[in-house]
Amino acid sequence: MTEWTKLLPIKILVTGGGGQVAHDLVMLGKQDSHFDLITLDASRLDVASPASIQKALDLYMPDYVVNTVAFNNVDAAEHDTAFCYQLNATGVKNLAVECGALSIPLIHLSTDHLFDGHYASGYSEDDEVSPLGVFGESKRQGEELLRQYQPKHIILRVSWIFSARGDNYLLRTLEKARTLSAIETADDRQGCPTSAVDVGRVILAIIKQLHNGADAWGTYHYCGAEVTTRYRFTEAILAAARQYEELKTTSLVPVSSRTLHAEVDRPASSVLQCKKLLSTFGIRQRPWRNELVAVLRQIYKTKTKTEAKSG
């Protein structure tokens, strides 16, 4: 990198443009003049097609690619196996090969579902992976293919993502809370909720340091601070949402994860240790409770605006 190119904004191409992390990452990047973010949905960059990836890389010539594409439906993955592997494994390989050929670093998102969930104290990057289902196995293969085809990569494993849009546990819970008097929720799963905005913050902080010469390729964990259970997280969502609207739900029913997900087991513990990210990049975990308040504020601001327009 020459001295004058260092003065230009860092050009980042984000795949999976319609997704929750991609959306919040781009919104965050727009507020920082160090970055120039381009986000492409599947119609403009299809990870299943090497030609489509080549075309996008030739056109935009990014400094970094961030891959947020995934098949994320853990139950559906057991049936829609070929499509799941196409996005989570082959798609990552396609990106890694094309980025590798042009020496463009690839930042890729992965998941706590790589682990079987038996370590209540949490998983470090060195712990052995042992996925419980097709989804986790497809993400494991995606990681392996990335390591094989583009050594200049960051794999960021994250967990329990919530945001103001897309398909996530927070929004599904709010929908249920408006219509059901009781909600069943797992009290035998623990993890750390993480806002999509916070994942975006971490990605940009990593890229800034890589761009300034940090030689720190590899695999990292990130999640919001404070371990909780699905039950407690649901409780926190409802308590915060009640500041804005009356909810129909009056009781939470603790049940086992098995009761809710007969199809495929979820890791009992999804806790990710984030020490390596802190010691390498100085990036600290943010409390998910603060992020939850911010995301709910955003949800209700949008809801009020939409209602005002339609009323």
Ligand SMILES: NC(=O)c1ccc[n+]([C@@H]2O[C@H](COP(=O)([O-])OP(=O)(O)OC[C@H]3O[C@@H](n4cnc5c(N)ncnc54)[C@H](OP(=O)(O)O)[C@@H]3O)[C@@H](O)[C@H]2O)c1
């Ligand atoms: N969500 C979580 O709780 C969670 C937890 C841990 C890790 N992660 C990981 O974090 C990353 C981001 O997750 P997310 O929740 O932001 O995902 P998401 O909202 O499901 O977004 C994924 C995006 O990929 C797009 N896509 C599908 N097929 C494509 C293709 N062939 N080419 C290009 N784009 C395609 C989808 O578009 P369409 O909507 O048009 O299909 C969607 O917009 C993923 O790697 C995920 O595995 C997520």
